[in-house]
Amino acid sequence: MTSLLDATALSVMDVLRGERETRPIANTTAASGLRAQLEDGIFAILGPTRRDEPLTIRSSSLRVSERVLDLSSSLLAQVRGLLVTQALRLLSVGLEVENPFDEALLAWRADVGSNELTSYVDQLESDEWARLATDVTAHCVTLKRSLGPLPSRWLPRTSLRAHQRLGGGGVVLRDVIDLMVGTTTSDDASVALLDVTTSPLSEGAERVMRYHALVQTLRTSTVPLRTSMFSTATGELWSTDVDDELLSRAVGDVLETLRTMTAAP
Amino acid sequence: MTPLTHRRLSRHVLNRLIDDAPHDSLVLTDDHRRSLTARFRAVTSSDHRRLDAWMVERAGQPYDPFRWSPASARRVVGNAALRRSLHEPALTRFDAVALELSDQLLRATAGYARPGSLASWLARSSPSVVGLVSCEAANWATQLGEAAQGLEHSWSVAASDAYYDVARARTTLRGRRDLIVPKGLSRVLLRVRAGAPGKSAGPGLRADLTIDALAEPTGLAASRVIGLWPEAGVVLSVDGTMDDLRAGARDLVRTAVAQQRYRLARAA
Numbered sequence A: 001m002t003s004l005l006d007a008t009a010l011s012v013m014d015v016l017r018g019e020r021e022t023r024p025i026a027n028t029t030a031a032s033g034l035r036a037q038l039e040d041g042i043f044a045i046l047g048p049t050r051r052d053e054p055l056t057i058r059s060s061s062l063r064v065s066e067r068v069l070d071l072s073s074s075l076l077a078q079v080r081g082l083l084v085t086q087a088l089r090l091l092s093v094g095l096e097v098e099n100p101f102d103e104a105l106l107a108w109r110a111d112v113g114s115n116e117l118t119s120y121v122d123q124l125e126s127d128e129w130a131r132l133a134t135d136v137t138a139h140c141v142t143l144k145r146s147l148g149p150l151p152s153r154w155l156p157r158t159s160l161r162a163h164q165r166l167g168g169g170g171v172v173l174r175d176v177i178d179l180m181v182g183t184t185t186s187d188d189a190s191v192a193l194l195d196v197t198t199s200p201l202s203e204g205a206e207r208v209m210r211y212h213a214l215v216q217t218l219r220t221s222t223v224p225l226r227t228s229m230f231s232t233a234t235g236e237l238w239s240t241d242v243d244d245e246l247l248s249r250a251v252g253d254v255l256e257t258l259r260t261m262t263a264a265p
Numbered sequence B: 001m002t003p004l005t006h007r008r009l010s011r012h013v014l015n016r017l018i019d020d021a022p023h024d025s026l027v028l029t030d031d032h033r034r035s036l037t038a039r040f041r042a043v044t045s046s047d048h049r050r051l052d053a054w055m056v057e058r059a060g061q062p063y064d065p066f067r068w069s070p071a072s073a074r075r076v077v078g079n080a081a082l083r084r085s086l087h088e089p090a091l092t093r094f095d096a097v098a099l100e101l102s103d104q105l106l107r108a109t110a111g112y113a114r115p116g117s118l119a120s121w122l123a124r125s126s127p128s129v130v131g132l133v134s135c136e137a138a139n140w141a142t143q144l145g146e147a148a149q150g151l152e153h154s155w156s157v158a159a160s161d162a163y164y165d166v167a168r169a170r171t172t173l174r175g176r177r178d179l180i181v182p183k184g185l186s187r188v189l190l191r192v193r194a195g196a197p198g199k200s201a202g203p204g205l206r207a208d209l210t211i212d213a214l215a216e217p218t219g220l221a222a223s224r225v226i227g228l229w230p231e232a233g234v235v236l237s238v239d240g241t242m243d244d245l246r247a248g249a250r251d252l253v254r255t256a257v258a259q260q261r262y263r264l265a266r267a268a
Helices: A012-017 A030-046 A071-092 A100-112 A116-122 A126-147 A203-220 A244-263 B011-019 B030-042 B053-057 B070-087 B093-109 B118-124 B127-149 B201-215 B242-267
Strands: A055-057 A157-166 A171-181 A192-197 A226-231 A237-241 B005-008 B049-052 B162-166 B171-175 B179-183 B186-192 B224-229 B234-239
Touching (some): A012 A171, A012 A226, A012 A237, A030 A157, A030 A203, A030 A244, A055 A244, A071 A116, A071 A192, A071 B127, A100 A126, A100 B127, A157 A203, A157 B127, A192 A203, A203 A237, A203 A244, B011 B186, B011 B224, B011 B234, B030 B162, B030 B242, B049 B053, B049 B242, B053 B201, B093 B118, B093 B127, B162 B201, B201 B224, B201 B234, B201 B242
Antiparallel strands (some): B179 B186, B224 B234
């Protein structure tokens, strides 16, 4: 299922939860098969030799782009993404976010303390600062307008990390899911995953959605109901139900990324 | 020492680990406590020493001073919220988190919060920071609740961590525990951890096992300690055998020695 939202259609949460009656039975058996596929594929690529440093695959590794990125704008984009994620977290607990930039910045600083990115933000010129504030506010307005109500009984969890070691520790799959609703303990599949991005959605977004579903399946041994991605740049939502074919393609994506990483000089 | 059991996290695995926990319960005697005291007293310290499993895992390396943050507050608030939602089933975990935070803020307003406590930090924080604490605590409570929900045994959320003050050695030991599953005369402890287990995860669990037994007035050790790493989907466990208890005590003393060496090196 792929849904495209405009300003007045279904909210993101409506699409994420879908119809209760149509939910399939939770698949708790697929994880071991997927893990075996991955282990076999990794062995075929890396061989029996043990690596000193593990190869780490993140969702960003799957957003392959031929573009050469300007590093300074990339840092600004990273900060923008982090602040929009913080705003999503605040919205998920029902907080009225009046000044998204200020509130997200406060929350982010309390969360991480000080690091390279906070120092970078501190050193921004006033015009860059104003541009960042305007940018974050614009993205948050789109997010707030599209997200829809998020009842607490849906168990919303935000910024959920996952860390899977494969190939005897030679490969690590890392992931962060911006928003997850539903539970892994019910008989029906009810877990829906949402990734919020400040970039427009592209082909890479589909790979990222599949990757989230795969890592979540490996982590909890339960296949999620659906995986989605929302762009605060365009207001577009892509959402797809998770099935065996999607998970197999995700395994293929991971192995292909690994092949590219090992082939790189 | 029993080998460290490593499994993929699933509800069946957790139940099996609890079912298979050893039935024999070991007791730490006064002799054991006296012996531990003598070893800690041999490691001089000018300040009061506080040791826990995390320090054992880091082999006593120096660390940044503690500061409250949404991540460091999540366990305290999340466990309290889960406990509250068990007593008041009508509450969702989110509502329970909100009530716990209100209680903390009320304590600060009433003047009962001491400086440096969670309540006073929350009272000084902006609503957005409190909102983020609420997110983190809800994540924690949901994660722990989901792990506990699949258990076929009765369980409870630990009312507090285990603390043991080593007599005349200016040392306090703190053992973390999140869920307690009664089993026969003894109990199985469950600990939830962030990230993925490292090579020193086993010594960390053994330290928790030993501290928990020391904090128990009767000295009765838990029959098994299970560590849950939900982010990695991994479960590790150690048994409450005398060898494991001894190894836990030894690691705690070694950590105190390592800390003292780092302190002396810094002073030199």
